[in-house]
Amino acid sequence: MKKILEITLGIVTSVGGFLEIGSIATAAQAGAAFGYQLIWAVVLGTICIAVLVEMSGRFAAVSGHTLPDAMRERFGATFFALPFVVLLAVSFLVLTAEIGGVAVALEIATGLRFPWWGLPVALLSWALLWRGTFGLIEKGVSILGLVTIAFAVGAVKLHPDYGAVARAALPSLPLPHSDWAKYWFIAVSILGASISPYLYYFYCAGAIEEKWDESYLATNRVIATLGMAFGGFLSVAIVITAALTFKPASIAADHYDQLPLLLLPPLGKAGFWLFLASLGIACLGATLEITLSLAYFVAQGLGWNWGEDLEPAADARFSLGYTLIILLATPIVLLGVDPLKITMLAMALTATSLPLGTFPFIILMNDKKYLREHTNKPLGNIVVVLISIIAAVLGVVSIPLEIMGG
Amino acid sequence: MSPVRSIAALTAVVLLACAKSPEEKARQAAETIESWKATVASVDSARLRKEVPEHFARVVRRTASEEIAKAAAHAK
Numbered sequence: 420m421k422k423i424l425e426i427t428l429g430i431v432t433s434v435g436g437f438l439e440i441g442s443i444a445t446a447a448q449a450g451a452a453f454g455y456q457l458i459w460a461v462v463l464g465t466i467c468i469a470v471l472v473e474m475s476g477r478f479a480a481v482s483g484h485t486l487p488d489a490m491r492e493r494f495g496a497t498f499f500a501l502p503f504v505v506l507l508a509v510s511f512l513v514l515t516a517e518i519g520g521v522a523v524a525l526e527i528a529t530g531l532r533f534p535w536w537g538l539p540v541a542l543l544s545w546a547l548l549w550r551g552t553f554g555l556i557e558k559g560v561s562i563l564g565l566v567t568i569a570f571a572v573g574a575v576k577l578h579p580d581y582g583a584v585a586r587a588a589l590p591s592l593p594l595p596h597s598d599w600a601k602y603w604f605i606a607v608s609i610l611g612a613s614i615s616p617y618l619y620y621f622y623c624a625g626a627i628e629e630k631w632d633e634s635y636l637a638t639n640r641v642i643a644t645l646g647m648a649f650g651g652f653l654s655v656a657i658v659i660t661a662a663l664t665f666k667p668a669s670i671a672a673d674h675y676d677q678l679p680l681l682l683l684p685p686l687g688k689a690g691f692w693l694f695l696a697s698l699g700i701a702c703l704g705a706t707l708e709i710t711l712s713l714a715y716f717v718a719q720g721l722g723w724n725w726g727e728d729l730e731p732a733a734d735a736r737f738s739l740g741y742t743l744i745i746l747l748a749t750p751i752v753l754l755g756v757d758p759l760k761i762t763m764l765a766m767a768l769t770a771t772s773l774p775l776g777t778f779p780f781i782i783l784m785n786d787k788k789y790l791r792e793h794t795n796k797p798l799g800n801i802v803v804v805l806i807s808i809i810a811a812v813l814g815v816v817s818i819p820l821e822i823m824g825g
Numbered sequence: 826m827s828p829v830r831s832i833a834a835l836t837a838v839v840l841l842a843c844a845k846s847p848e849e850k851a852r853q854a855a856e857t858i859e860s861w862k863a864t865v866a867s868v869d870s871a872r873l874r875k876e877v878p879e880h881f882a883r884v885v886r887r888t889a890s891e892e893i894a895k896a897a898a899h900a901k
Contacts, residue, residue, distance in 0.1 A: 530878075670864050677864050680867055688876040
């Protein structure tokens, strides 16, 4: 019974980290522009992140190390510096987008422009991190995040062609005469939104915080697979809903003021408020996870004392780390930079920089010194390496094209 | 020519070749204008059904005017 509860909570928290402004915005734009066509990108991203999350949980449970700690130890500080800096920079941009996402939800709900909400959101996030425990942050926000099931309800109520949805799970080229630069840019952005490094770094740190050992390997597999699958399912639901509401109406969903219309046709007035609640809670959860993930990354990478369950005084540098991270991410929101534009760019950059994080990770996952008999099977290696390369190549090609295309 | 210069030159050629033509820019602007007109129509009918608050409908109309003006300027 305890194990079932642990697994259920684990799945819920996995969902909570998956859905955030990146996955919501990219899925909505994909459905609005290309119907069901880009569902394959969500499926591919979900498979990859499920594999990465399972790997990171297994790594923590067997080795007792976190990923940054092991990377520094295995590859040396000099080599680790490059992925460290790039992943920090990209995750920082994603964090800005998430704070912006909460602020946008509050703007639409109240009418007060989003830059004014930047500081209150930052303060709330900091206060939750300062006073809360890892369990409260991870599970509390994730349980609230179950409101995002509204996307699945909305999609079902629109009676999609399930055959067409299933066919769209296979990769496809853009249709003739469609905007192929936009198609690949959104595909890359979806991959970046799904395969966010902060997700598996956070999961790994969480496994250490919760003192997982080898007895948790089966639990880890179930949580990683079902949690990420459910998150991916909700992203697909957003693509379907946008395909059936925005696309017929020729609404492009490339501005945040258009997004709350997504659930109006299937759910009416409740749909408007459910969308805002979903956006606000999902982005708040992501803000907390990314901030913690960055603080973990820095503390573990530099060998500092760390732990969300410790009192701030016991891990002062870790606490100072997340305080500074939030402080530095907030000004961009205060300046009124469009959170949706930051989101799309952040997601595409995440995808482009994937190999920097995943390749060293794959090497660790095949190192018997850390994992003994629990190293990766060939399929896991192939899935991660292949998708990382695809994402990076698409990113290198499509980002400049999309920027040039305005 | 060094490999770095070759890659930079090739990248520049590809990007220039893929830059949008005036016709494509005009098409993109027309799509943006259509998108915002549809958004305003959708919000207005939702407002009449009391599905969205008044302040949201006002903001959308203002944003739509700004975005349509920007798109029209880009198309020129």
